[in-house]
Every structure is written in structure tokens, then in C-alpha cells.
Amino acid sequence: MSNFQPDIGPETAGPLSSASMRGPRHVEKGSMIRMIGGEMPEHAEQRAPAGGDLYRHLLGRLPTGTRVLVAGPHHTGLLDALADGRTVTCLVRSQPDAEALSARGFTVLCGTLAKLADTDRYDVVVALDGTARLCSPEGPQLDWAEAVRVLKRVLRPGGTLLLTVENELGVHRLVDRGTVTALTSAATAAEWRPLGEFGNAPGRPDRLAAALGAEGLPVSGLAAAWPSQAEPSLLVTPETLRYGPLDALAALASGAVATAYQGKAVLSDPRRLASAAVRRGLGAELAPAWLAVAQLSTRPAPMVPIPPVSYLRGGRVVEGADTLPAGRLLEELLLTAALGHDLPALRRLLTGWMAALPAAAADNVLVEGDRYTLLDESRPERPDGLARFASTLALGGYAHPWPAITDVTRLTEVLAGAAGLETAPPAPEPAAAPDSRRDHEQQLTDLRRQLADAEARGRFFEAELEKRDAELGRAKVQIAAFSGSFAYRAAKAGLGIARKARHRLYKGRQ
């Protein structure tokens, strides 16, 4: 099944000039798998590997002509990018995955990290999936620091380690409905030792840098990754998250999680949590993951520069804080005004929005003073933006100036009026917002209150109706008494006397 060729590895293949490595992906002749021990013959990784355009862009910056070990599951898109001018060796524990990689022409070491020998050395070790999926069930279970030590051993002097660490207290964890510490957890798939926050990986970017430094791997670049370790679409350095344009960064973080969590079941809305974390200066601490670039050198020269900010915009990577539009996310300003019952501010924002960018969603508009700019020009137009915001306001658990209006269509009409529109915009298409358990809870509370109010109102109206019925009865008698002719009144009086007489007779018989 696999080509077991123990003698041919990157190190023994001899030094390769960088010129010979340029051009299309370098595929070792008769690509092969080397079984290093501890492989998982029947196990294919369940969770998605590290991937995405931002990682690919980052890896594309590695110097060509280098030897790269890619440790752990990585998307083949990343491997292809790396292989463009570099010699790539993959380390995976899953044999089926190893075979798939081999079939695509990659050199693969299949087995557990504990068996990785330091006879092969690399210019770069890439571990963007972190260290959690490097050991197999058989053999020793290396903790985070031990795993880093093994990865360090296979680096050449001056070599570079690209490593990500999942933040066990990141926003993604805080909003996760699932547990990560159960064997049956869907979140961790086939984790046989699901440690979650009981693990010992560093819990803050500065501690990550310190830990790597203590291992002799001083860090030359560090970034917080949003919305996930597996596929970030936003990387921001901790310094930028401390001193940078926080409002715009918060909008980017919110947008990054919005895309990742479309329609997904969560505990609470990750967009608000991400944005609040960044705006309040906790963006680095609550990011779902961190990326570190470290070097086996006492005087590291950054091999892969980490820009202050890099993010995806319509499939393109944009870098640098100066590319960020200024201002705060319209949706959050609207919510703030609604929460504060600040009708004048709410009307000003709605009017400005509808005048400047009526076809943009509220979460794609930045506001600075009177300026409304698009956050992401590549996003499709949203003519139902206003109705969508009405839905957020009504169902997202936000106080607002029209508490008695519970119907989204009517609230949309109110907002349209407040925005200076004469007619309400189209109803929203099915929302793709995160499906938050907390919102469900609030909706339940609201519905209970509405039901109690409706019942109380039912009783109230019943009492009113009885009162009116009595009034109507009296009025009818008066009308009859004053409207009929004398003969009619006389006849009616006679009838009354007759009825009483009959009643007396009837009572007498009993």
C-alpha cells in the first residue's frame, strides 16, 4: 500500500539549490510514505485540517529552496502553495490521510510525533493545526511543551517554526454549545484524550512567546487569529490589538466570525463577543487561536514577516492597518442607540444609512461622524438590510424604543419611517445569523410575558365588555321607553303586567 523507503528523506536527498526548486511543485520521484511508527491505520482525521487563503498567503512568503516539514493535518491547498519551489515533507498520524497525500505526490512521514527522529532536519516546520493532532493513541502522549521540543529538534539552526495554539478560552469556546472534554464530543471529534482547558498550552499570546523563548525558540512574529485556528480570515498582532484602530478591528473580527458562524447553533452571538473583546482591549486574549513565528536562533531575523493586520477581502489578502477604513460598525451603533432609547441618534443613523448605502447590510457599513463607508466592498448587496436589522432588534434580545411592537414586519415599518423612507423595504430573507441559545431563552421569556399580558388583557377586555353590555342594556330599555308611541308603551306595559300575573299563577301552582 505504502512505499516504505526508510533511506530516502529530505536530509539524505542532499542539498538542493534554490534555483532547482523554483517552478511547479516539486514532487519527489515516486512519492512515498515513510512509516515512522505509531501510525493510525484505520483512522482518518475528522475535523477539518488547517487551511484557507490567509494561511496560504502566509506560507507563500517562506523563502523558496527551503525544506519544509508540515506537521499535522493541513489542507492540500496549503501544501500545494508550499511545494511551489520548496521541498515539502508531511507528518501525519493517520495512515489513510498519509496515503491520500502520497497519492497527490507528497512525501509523507506517517506516525506519531514521539517517533519523529531528529536525523532529518528542516529549514521550516509548519504546524498550523497546532500540536493536538500530532500524537497517535499508541505510545507516549506529549504535552504542549514536549511537542514543541520535538518540533524544535528537527529544525536546522536558524530554522523557523510556524505554530498555532488554540485558545481554550477563546470566543469560539465561549459560544460553543458543545463540550470539548467528553469522549463523545462532536466538537473534538475523535479526541481520545479530550483535555480542553485542562491542557497546559499557553493561555495568552505573551505567555506563548515566553514559552517558546524559554525553549530556545525566540518569537519574531505573533498574531491573534479569527475566527478559528483551522481557517482564520483575520490575523492581527497583539500590539495592533492594543494600540490599533480598535473600532475597525472590532468590525473585522465581528465580520470574520459572522461568516464562520452563519446559521450555526451557538450559546451566544459570537459577533458581539468578538467585537466587544476587540474594542475593550481583550482581542488578543479572547482570540480563538494564536499564530507564532519562532526561530531556532539567539538573534532571530524574521523569515516570515507578520503584518500588523492581514485579512481576506473578496478572496484577496489585504495587509496593513492603514488599509482599514475608519469608523465603527453601523449595526453596533444602531444597537447602542436602541439600547439607550436614543431615538434622535437612531433616526440619524438610520437616515444616514439609507441615504448613503441603502443596499448594504448594517454589519457591512462603518460610520465615522457623517461618513458611511462599506467595510467589505466584495460582499453582495442586501436590499433587505433594514428588515434584517429589525429582525435582529426584535429577536436578538435587545431593548429598543418600541417594546410593545413584537412583530418584525411592523418594526420594519417603524424603522423605515425613522429612516425617512415613505415605504417599508422588502421583508428579510431567511436570516443566516448565528443561532444563539441565549436568544432562544430571551424569546421564550418574551413569549411568556406576551402570553401573560394577553391573558390579562383578555380578562381586562371581558370586564370592559360586561360593563358596556350593562350600559347597552340600560340604554336599550331607555330607547324603547322613549321611542315608542303611547299605544306601544301602553301595550308593552300591559304585556309586562300579564307576564307578572302569569308568573304569579305559575308560582302558585307549584
Added chain:
Amino acid sequence: MHHGNHFYGHAHVLAEYCGLDPADPPRIDGYLQHGWNVVDGLGAGTPYAPGRPIFVWSERTRRRAWSMNRPMATVIGSPFLYLLRSTSEESGAERDGTIWYPFHGWEGQEVDGDHRRLIDEIVATEPGPITFCLYWHEYSDARIRAAYERAGRVICHGYRGYMRMRTDTRFLHKQLAELRRHKRVASNRLSSAIFYGVAAGCEPAVYGNPMQLAKEDAPTAERIRREWAELHGIAPDPGAARRIAMAELGDGYLASPAELRATLGWTRGDQQ
């Protein structure tokens, strides 16, 4: 919803502002605040249907309503301010004298006080001609009316209406026109009329025997004197008075016709 919505033709004024038939305002989905008050915006003794909104004049009233366990309040501003905004003042018209609103009772509460002594105080204080505006209740009392007629011109803006009957739908229009003819607006109690007068460009004054309503809650009257002290006296600072009066009437909070239609429940087919 409640017949109080039609008092003083408030619903009619709002219907006209919204571009609907002012003679036949649609049913309002909630309770309109029908006068300046220092409670939750509801009139005294108004039976409240739970869950329905109270449409209050000011943000301050909304917050107070919340503190009184009435969270379903929405600020729309006072109908008088809507009327004021849509009827421009005649340019060049001379303002003269004082329009004086003696504190009024209503069907449920009579005012107890000496009108004669109050009139003497007013005449001694006011520099110009005085127009006494009596509430319909006092206006229809020949004895009270005659007492005022001896001291000045006596008018009445009309009947506010009851159970949607005999409502003078031009009440506010008449009041606005009268206010715009006077330099000063005064009363022995801080009330809607003073706020309306200030909004219409009069200088306010609140002085004289405040009189007592039958079974009146004295602490509330005291609270009004304490909390809105800037509006009390023979000649309060007009700048401060205007700032306070406009806030109480909901200045800055008025909705557009389209927003007001939707807020009051006037856009749905079943309400038309």
C-alpha cells in the same frame, strides 16, 4: 384604545400630521399621554390593558414609567408640538399681555380655593391686559366665570371630550392661536398650558394660590414645585424655562409621519 386618546383632539391632530382624515382618526394601538404629568404618562385612574404601549411625551416620562413598572412606553412627543411644527406663526402679529390659566378641576375632582383672592393677585402682578382661559368645567360655572370677567377677557378653548363624545377636535388649534397672541403665559400650577405657552413663544410664570383638588395627593404637588423650580415664580429665566419645557414636550423626539403611522398602528389594514 382608550377614550383618553381623543381628549383635546390629540388623536385628530396626530391623524392630520400623518396625512390621514383628522375627522376620523383610526384606533391608536396604545395609550396617548393626554397631559403633562409626573407619573407614568397615563391619566389618573386610567384602566391599563397589560402589554399595550403608552405613548409618552418625553424620555424623562418614559424612564419614570419604567420605574413605575410600566416598561411598555414609547416616546413620541406631545401632540401639541406636532401641531406647533405644522402651523407657522403669522409674521408681524403683535403679542400683548398675559394668558392666564387658573388651575382646573375635572369631572372627578373639583378645585377648592378662593378665586377672588387669586384674581386680585393676578391683576396686581401682570403688567398688561389679561386673558383668563378657564377650563370648560369652570367656564360653565356662571359664578366663577363672572368673577374672572370682572378682571379681564375670559375665554375657553373648548371641551376636551369624554368617551369620544362632544370632543372639540380644534381645542389645540384654538389654544395655539391664543398663545401666539400673548407675551406671557401664567398659571397657579405648572401644567401642560405653561409648557405649550413656552413652546409657542411666551414667557412663563407660575405663581398665586395653587388651590387644591379634592382628595389631591399633596406630595406630588410639592414634588412638582421642587423638581421644576426653574419654571416657578413671577418671572422665571425664559432661557432655562424654554429648555425644560421643550424637553418635557419631547422636542427632538418627534417622529416622521411614516414612523408615527407605524408606531401608532396606523399602517395595518385591519386598523384602517
